[in-house]
Amino acid sequence: MQDVTDLPFMRVINQYGDPDYYFTEYFRVYPHSRLDKHILSSITENDTGRPVVAQLLGNSLPDIRRIVEQLEQYPVAAVDLNCGCPAPKIYKNMAGGGLLTDLGKLDSILGTLRDSVKGTFSVKIRIGFDSFEPFEGAMELIHKHGVDFLTIHARTVKEMYRGEPHYEYIRQAVEMLDIPVYANGNITSAAKAEHVMQQTGAAGVMIGRHAIRNPWIFTQIREHSLGKQLTQPTLADVRLYIRRLYEMSDHWDRERSRINHLKKYVNFIGQSVDPNTRFIKAMRRCHTELDFFNVCDEHLIDNNRADVPFPMEPYEGVVARPNCEDGHVEIIQECRL
Numbered sequence: 001m002q003d004v005t006d007l008p009f010m011r012v013i014n015q016y017g018d019p020d021y022y023f024t025e026y027f028r029v030y031p032h033s034r035l036d037k038h039i040l041s042s043i044t045e046n047d048t049g050r051p052v053v054a055q056l057l058g059n060s061l062p063d064i065r066r067i068v069e070q071l072e073q074y075p076v077a078a079v080d081l082n083c084g085c086p087a088p089k090i091y092k093n094m095a096g097g098g099l100l101t102d103l104g105k106l107d108s109i110l111g112t113l114r115d116s117v118k119g120t121f122s123v124k125i126r127i128g129f130d131s132f133e134p135f136e137g138a139m140e141l142i143h144k145h146g147v148d149f150l151t152i153h154a155r156t157v158k159e160m161y162r163g164e165p166h167y168e169y170i171r172q173a174v175e176m177l178d179i180p181v182y183a184n185g186n187i188t189s190a191a192k193a194e195h196v197m198q199q200t201g202a203a204g205v206m207i208g209r210h211a212i213r214n215p216w217i218f219t220q221i222r223e224h225s226l227g228k229q230l231t232q233p234t235l236a237d238v239r240l241y242i243r244r245l246y247e248m249s250d251h252w253d254r255e256r257s258r259i260n261h262l263k264k265y266v267n268f269i270g271q272s273v274d275p276n277t278r279f280i281k282a283m284r285r286c287h288t289e290l291d292f293f294n295v296c297d298e299h300l301i302d303n304n305r306a307d308v309p310f311p312m313e314p315y316e317g318v319v320a321r322p323n324c325e326d327g328h329v330e331i332i333q334e335c336r337l
């Protein structure tokens, strides 16, 4: 996830239980683009012990070829095409989710990628742009070009991150294709992962925001599938997780920038701290390390809160999602209570 799932974050997740695969933030591909060094470090310096898939976003065929050749010099588990980004500045340039408005363009990009990627080639896609109409055609192209595996975020581009995903389209893709299909969108817990996999026949799940909220989720999914008791973190464990996120952000020189970066993560965590978003509101007003961690102590440790179990699911009606309107990903909070 852009601006979030970099190497320092992967290293924090590694302390709680890795996913089977990590995905990089997307590498932008355009004429004369270079591999972003910060993103590349999540491949070249990856010490989590888990493979990393490199994601690309762009539509220039010669540059896609050039970047794939460069990327495959590094230990990438797969090269993945982003076909779902809902930021207007991206989709209006016919990249990311915009490719779902032009299946001819998608056809040529998939063909170019299939020719250039020597290893595993995957696609991350949404189920349409402003309707479900392109879905079947897109699945036919996935089949035609021999994509090795597919991840489906079961919303249209225009739905952004709103509402419950339409998992029935994942089921349809599983029936149409003979490759592993992974379900994505609102996989909030181990129980939800199992439910969606049963409902869709998906080979697995991809987890975005809820891995930020709950870094224990991958361990819990494994435990759940083995019929074991799930790891149950407490609010004190969450306080330690937030401290680790702060420690990892030492590449920010200014205290205020470092705290602002930390808030991106804590907005998601706060969805399971209290149902009235008091913690989120309080931490958003902080600009110094001292104030920030005083707020954390007040909501996570003081008044006998330390031993309170951290809920597996977010509180009802508390939703954190990026605001992509201006193309810049920021986290907003909706509270319908």
Ligand SMILES: Cc1cc2nc3c(=O)[nH]c(=O)nc-3n(C[C@H](O)[C@H](O)[C@H](O)COP(=O)(O)O)c2cc1C
Pocket (backbone or CB within 6 Å): 001, 002, 003, 004, 024, 025, 026, 055, 082, 084, 124, 153, 161, 184, 185, 186, 187, 206, 207, 208, 209, 210, 321, 322, 329
């Ligand atoms: C901050 C943020 C950044 C994201 N960046 C990317 C990205 O670079 N590539 C991508 O394929 N999806 C990206 N996504 C979308 C997620 O991968 C995922 O498809 C979406 O959030 C729905 O799944 P979830 O409910 O598990 O979060 C991003 C999502 C968020 C919240």
